[in-house]
Amino acid sequence: MNDKDLESLLLSSGLVRQEEITKALEEAKKLKRSLENVIVDMHILSRPVLYETLAKHLGFAYKSLEAVLGDETLIKMIPEGLARQTQSVPVKIERNTLHVAMVDPSDLFSVDQIQMHTGQPIEVFLSSPQEIEEAQHRIYVEKKMGKPIMMEGQGMAASAPQEPASFDKTGMREGTSIIRLVDLIIAQAVHDRASDIHIEPEQELTRIRFRIDGMLHEIPSPPKEWEPAIVSRVKVLAAMDIAESRVPQDGHFQAKVDDKIIDFRVSTIPTIYGENLVMRLLDSASIRIGLERLGFATYEEMKRYESLICRPYGIILSTGPTGSGKTTTLYSALTKINTIDKHIVTIEDPVEYRLGLVRQIQVNSKAGITFANGLRAILRQDPDVIMVGEIRDLETAVIAIQAALTGHLVFSTLHTNDAPSTVTRLVNMGVEPFLISASLIGVMAQRLVRQICEHCKETYEPSKALIKKWGLGGRDTVVLYRGRGCDNCKGTGYRGRIGIFELMAIDDELREMIIQGASTVALKRKAKEKGMRLLGQDGLFKALAGITSIEEVSRVCEEGLETKTGESVEEQSDSAQLADYQKKINGRPDKE
Numbered sequence: 001m002n003d004k005d006l007e008s009l010l011l012s013s014g015l016v017r018q019e020e021i022t023k024a025l026e027e028a029k030k031l032k033r034s035l036e037n038v039i040v041d042m043h044i045l046s047r048p049v050l051y052e053t054l055a056k057h058l059g060f061a062y063k064s065l066e067a068v069l070g071d072e073t074l075i076k077m078i079p080e081g082l083a084r085q086t087q088s089v090p091v092k093i094e095r096n097t098l099h100v101a102m103v104d105p106s107d108l109f110s111v112d113q114i115q116m117h118t119g120q121p122i123e124v125f126l127s128s129p130q131e132i133e134e135a136q137h138r139i140y141v142e143k144k145m146g147k148p149i150m151m152e153g154q155g156m157a158a159s160a161p162q163e164p165a166s167f168d169k170t171g172m173r174e175g176t177s178i179i180r181l182v183d184l185i186i187a188q189a190v191h192d193r194a195s196d197i198h199i200e201p202e203q204e205l206t207r208i209r210f211r212i213d214g215m216l217h218e219i220p221s222p223p224k225e226w227e228p229a230i231v232s233r234v235k236v237l238a239a240m241d242i243a244e245s246r247v248p249q250d251g252h253f254q255a256k257v258d259d260k261i262i263d264f265r266v267s268t269i270p271t272i273y274g275e276n277l278v279m280r281l282l283d284s285a286s287i288r289i290g291l292e293r294l295g296f297a298t299y300e301e302m303k304r305y306e307s308l309i310c311r312p313y314g315i316i317l318s319t320g321p322t323g324s325g326k327t328t329t330l331y332s333a334l335t336k337i338n339t340i341d342k343h344i345v346t347i348e349d350p351v352e353y354r355l356g357l358v359r360q361i362q363v364n365s366k367a368g369i370t371f372a373n374g375l376r377a378i379l380r381q382d383p384d385v386i387m388v389g390e391i392r393d394l395e396t397a398v399i400a401i402q403a404a405l406t407g408h409l410v411f412s413t414l415h416t417n418d419a420p421s422t423v424t425r426l427v428n429m430g431v432e433p434f435l436i437s438a439s440l441i442g443v444m445a446q447r448l449v450r451q452i453c454e455h456c457k458e459t460y461e462p463s464k465a466l467i468k469k470w471g472l473g474g475r476d477t478v479v480l481y482r483g484r485g486c487d488n489c490k491g492t493g494y495r496g497r498i499g500i501f502e503l504m505a506i507d508d509e510l511r512e513m514i515i516q517g518a519s520t521v522a523l524k525r526k527a528k529e530k531g532m533r534l535l536g537q538d539g540l541f542k543a544l545a546g547i548t549s550i551e552e553v554s555r556v557c558e559e560g561l562e563t564k565t566g567e568s569v570e571e572q573s574d575s576a577q578l579a580d581y582q583k584k585i586n587g588r589p590d591k592e
Helices: 001-011 020-029 035-039 047-058 072-077 079-088 108-118 129-144 150-159 176-189 225-237 301-308 327-339 373-377 395-406 421-430 433-439 464-469 508-515 519-530 536-545 550-561 575-586
Strands: 088-094 097-102 122-126 194-202 206-212 215-219 248-259 262-270 272-282 314-319 344-348 358-362 385-388 409-414 440-452 456-459 481-482 494-505
Touching: 001 020, 001 035, 001 047, 001 072, 020 035, 020 097, 035 327, 035 508, 047 122, 072 088, 072 129, 079 088, 079 108, 079 129, 088 129, 097 108, 097 129, 097 248, 108 122, 129 464, 176 194, 176 206, 176 225, 176 248, 176 262, 194 225, 206 225, 225 248, 225 262, 225 272, 301 327, 301 440, 301 494, 314 327, 314 395, 327 385, 327 409, 327 440, 327 494, 344 373, 344 421, 373 395, 385 395, 395 409, 395 421, 409 421, 421 433, 421 440, 421 519, 433 508, 440 481, 440 536, 440 550, 494 536, 494 550, 508 519
Parallel strands: 097 122, 314 409, 314 440, 344 358, 344 385, 385 409
Antiparallel strands: 088 097, 194 206, 194 272, 206 215, 248 262, 262 272, 440 494, 456 481
């Protein structure tokens, strides 16, 4: 169903308002994504509600595939090639009828293919493309892999049980076994939603770890003697020098995994036990760009940030450690203001995701394109909005400030622990306080916390010690949430991440304090008086709403969670806002 037909269906069904569908269409156009996915990502409708509506309209039943694991009989009836070709998944056999879930059950040609191959009656159901893809991975890929890496490893070892690995001149193992193994590692990482793959040499083993939702998880290791061939294979893919292992190298390549093009940034460094290799995975199709999807606790807080990014000039900074989601925030802001009447130019290192209508420049120090030099060149390109990937030195900071003072809106990032300490960081770089005061219009500090898995979420009553520690007194009962651990979250209790934020808008009073050299503590105190929610308070709000856990908030911002003795939950976060936020996250918001 095309976007226009879907729009008409949802409006006629009364499930969405016109302004919601209009906003979703704008986002779909900007991000070049289907309206279906955008509606789900923006929490306008949950996936089951959306596809039940679609199924009813098309004359089919909707089938959720969360619990579908598949067995050998079903896999033999519909092999992987046929399933992917027809975008289908075998669900079960009931009364001699094969139940099959499909992306398009009205595709008679695909239905006939399945029926001819299986030779028995089938009943088709509608399911979402995402559910079909995830179920295909569970049924075909994971079962084939068994334990993700070692099943392949055992097969390889069986072909030459007592012989050491042999290598050709390129360092590759003879045959295609190592190629297959690297392909399996990459495929497993993509399906596990990993952001990085670490291949780490140790004295007696080669450790492989995936970074999933910000945490490293180890997977079964291949034999140590295969390590040079694995590293060489990745270096070949990334067009790196396989003969050089004594100096750090960088490279990149693309791979197609389940019809998705994934960019890989590869980095190697020499260690005492061999080359340590890290691959960063960049999937532009899955990035959740959009202010609504960042995780602002309240609508008012999102509008405060939106009002800052719609200013005609000034500097807006996103701060936090590496991996805290700053780039996604900047892209979301640019996407919001990206219109045909604005000329937006960015300089990044690296350019992680492509944005339509935006001129993006890659830093290349060998060619003389640094942040400072690139920023000077951008100013001669008649820009309206400039994004600088990171302010790393005084030269870049001064040029960015001059750009803001001459009528440009500038976005950038900085490494600080919270929003108020940004001023101190710039002063320590050598920027004059009066220049900071004149140009800075807003700072947003942020962290990423893991979300509790929806499939195994449970409530519990915290101990009195925990209530006292977190200042959660002031009401009869306090209910917190945690994940038990299940197959969907691989036993961690968490699946996905969401941002917690600390937004400091610079007004005249704060400008005066900056000029007078006020301390970080004084700036924080004044910003709190003006309504700034601290990182810890925002994290606590999301923990009470059941989005994350207290332990996760503590992990990323322990310092920001100090509370006054006896301060109640209601004093820290308004109960009505909390209820609204729970509705927003757990289902579709109320229409009124």
